[in-house]
Amino acid sequence: VRTLKLTLAYDGTAFAGWQMQAGQRTVQGVLEEALASFATDRIVAHAAGRTDAGVHAAGQVVSFALEHAISCDALLRALNVRLPPDVRVLQAEDAAPGFHARFHARRKTYHYCINNAAVALPQTRHFAWHVRQALDVHAMSAAAAIIIGEHDFAAFQATGGDVITSRREIFTSEFCGDPPHLTYQVTGNGFLRHMVRNLVGTLVDIGRGRYEVDHMRHVLQSRDRSRASATAPPHGLTLFSVDY
Amino acid sequence: VRTLKLTLAYDGTAFAGWQMQAGQRTVQGVLEEALASFATDRIVAHAAGRTDAGVHAAGQVVSFALEHAISCDALLRALNVRLPPDVRVLQAEDAAPGFHARFHARRKTYHYCINNAAVALPQTRHFAWHVRQALDVHAMSAAAAIIIGEHDFAAFQATGGDVITSRREIFTSEFCGDPPHLTYQVTGNGFLRHMVRNLVGTLVDIGRGRYEVDHMRHVLQSRDRSRASATAPPHGLTLFSVDY
Numbered sequence: 073v074r075t076l077k078l079t080l081a082y083d084g085t086a087f088a089g090w091q092m093q094a095g096q097r098t099v100q101g102v103l104e105e106a107l108a109s110f111a112t113d114r115i116v117a118h119a120a121g122r123t124d125a126g127v128h129a130a131g132q133v134v135s136f137a138l139e140h141a142i143s144c145d146a147l148l149r150a151l152n153v154r155l156p157p158d159v160r161v162l163q164a165e166d167a168a169p170g171f172h173a174r175f176h177a178r179r180k181t182y183h184y185c186i187n188n189a190a191v192a193l194p195q196t197r198h199f200a201w202h203v204r205q206a207l208d209v210h211a212m213s214a215a216a217a218i219i220i221g222e223h224d225f226a227a228f229q230a231t232g233g234d235v236i237t238s239r240r241e242i243f244t245s246e247f248c249g250d251p252p253h254l255t256y257q258v259t260g261n262g263f264l265r266h267m268v269r270n271l272v273g274t275l276v277d278i279g280r281g282r283y284e285v286d287h288m289r290h291v292l293q294s295r296d297r298s299r300a301s302a303t304a305p306p307h308g309l310t311l312f313s314v315d316y
Numbered sequence: 317v318r319t320l321k322l323t324l325a326y327d328g329t330a331f332a333g334w335q336m337q338a339g340q341r342t343v344q345g346v347l348e349e350a351l352a353s354f355a356t357d358r359i360v361a362h363a364a365g366r367t368d369a370g371v372h373a374a375g376q377v378v379s380f381a382l383e384h385a386i387s388c389d390a391l392l393r394a395l396n397v398r399l400p401p402d403v404r405v406l407q408a409e410d411a412a413p414g415f416h417a418r419f420h421a422r423r424k425t426y427h428y429c430i431n432n433a434a435v436a437l438p439q440t441r442h443f444a445w446h447v448r449q450a451l452d453v454h455a456m457s458a459a460a461a462i463i464i465g466e467h468d469f470a471a472f473q474a475t476g477g478d479v480i481t482s483r484r485e486i487f488t489s490e491f492c493g494d495p496p497h498l499t500y501q502v503t504g505n506g507f508l509r510h511m512v513r514n515l516v517g518t519l520v521d522i523g524r525g526r527y528e529v530d531h532m533r534h535v536l537q538s539r540d541r542s543r544a545s546a547t548a549p550p551h552g553l554t555l556f557s558v559d560y
Contacts, residue, residue: 081435081437081438081439082438083438083439083441128439130437130439148435152435157436157438157441158438158441159438160435160436160437160438161435162433162434162435190406191325191392191396191404191405191406192401192404193325193374193404194325194326194327194401194402194403194404195325195327195372195374195443195554197327197401197402199439310439
């Protein structure tokens with residue numbers, strides 16, 4: 073049995089997220105369907121990040137077991153012929169036996185795009201959150217830097233998360249881009265459910281002037297979900313890359 | 317009677333181009349429908365560039381006559397409520413009497429996006445031409461510079477054009493962006509039908525190594541459409557801005 077590692081990009085607009093759900097179009101569903109001709113039993117694909125409905129990927133990583141002698145290049149081409157155009161396999165390679173895309177991930181990077189213009193640009197409407205009010209990018213950048221390091225991110229975790237610990241380490245957390253296009257880039261050793269979107273919700277409220285920069289520290293230290301702002305919408309978020 | 321000037325952005329993917337056609341969804345059609353409540357007769361909207369099916373706009377300019385006292389701000393908001401999300405009015409202003417978006421345009425800028433990666437990125441599939449083969453950007457840039465100045469662009473004109481002269485002046489013609497994302501940016505005092513897409517078709521063939529840089533000069537001087545390469549696909553093209 074070989075262990076395969078795929079790198080995927082997808083436009084999450086027309087998907088009900090990564091994870092297979094009966095009667096829903098999911099990335100896992102279309103990928104496993106494309107893989108079906110390479111095995112008699114179901115091939116179960118594990119993703120580094122189980123992205124929610126509407127969330128995109130530029131470098132999602134997927135692992136699965138394969139009992140087939142096809143070359144990685146031929147597999148990549150065959151999958152891209154079978155997959156719909158909103159999902160592409162960017163890379164296919166053999167991984168060490170037992171490699172697991174989620175359990176072995178060391179760092180993940182997410183990008184969150186904001187279109188901060190008076191009127192939403194149609195071209196980015198599925199890929200950026202349109203925030204009409206002028207944002208103070210200096211304040212947002214200062215607040216973003218506060219979360220760098222190891223912290224308990226319970227305040228930014230979706231209710232109903234089932235993880236053992238809510239401590240995570242953040243390596244970079246910053247805003248890039250030229251107004252009106254802003255991108256929040258965050259790299260960490262792991263992320264809780266909705267964590268990036270909850271961080272962005274609070275950072276944007278700071279950018280709008282609803283709170284001071286130090287509010288970020290207070291919310292973080294409170295470990296209280298009710299102190300953070302509303303979750304930013306899914307369509308601004310992209311799983312950018314995963315390191316092993 | 318007032319003369320109104322609108323600046324529009326649209327995602328051309330789901331439109332059969334700018335120009336009204338029976339039974340087709342066009343930008344002119346949805347805009348005139350949104351304008352219908354401001355007049356008893358049809359309001360005819362004139363666009364600076366009559367973009368083809370699949371072509372986008374970031375700064376299309378439109379003019380029309382209006383007999384209504386609504387403020388420009390209220391008109392902008394009312395139109396954006398009535399328009400579908402793939403068209404937005406970015407700006408609405410009163411223009412000098414007799415202003416015509418097409419006849420009075422002095423300069424237009426088009427951007428043409430190319431995704432030069434081995435596998436097409438799903439996120440840009442409606443906004444960039446996917447060219448798989450490695451492109452020599454230096455050669456393409458050198459060839460692009462050849463067309464700067466006033467020339468007869470008959471070789472790059474779609475057959476069936478009905479213009480009096482095919483002479484146009486090009487002010488800038490260059491490639492920008494970080495690979496694998498390339499953007500060809502061209503500004504001129506006017507463009508013939510399919511001219512930008514025909515220029516890009518030939519420039520990409522030079523980038524692929526099919527022709528030398530000097531081929532661009534030979535095609536231009538030939539004034540012979542059959543010497544230029546195939547027309548690049550519409551979905552890479554955006555009417556970026558119009559100057560008056």
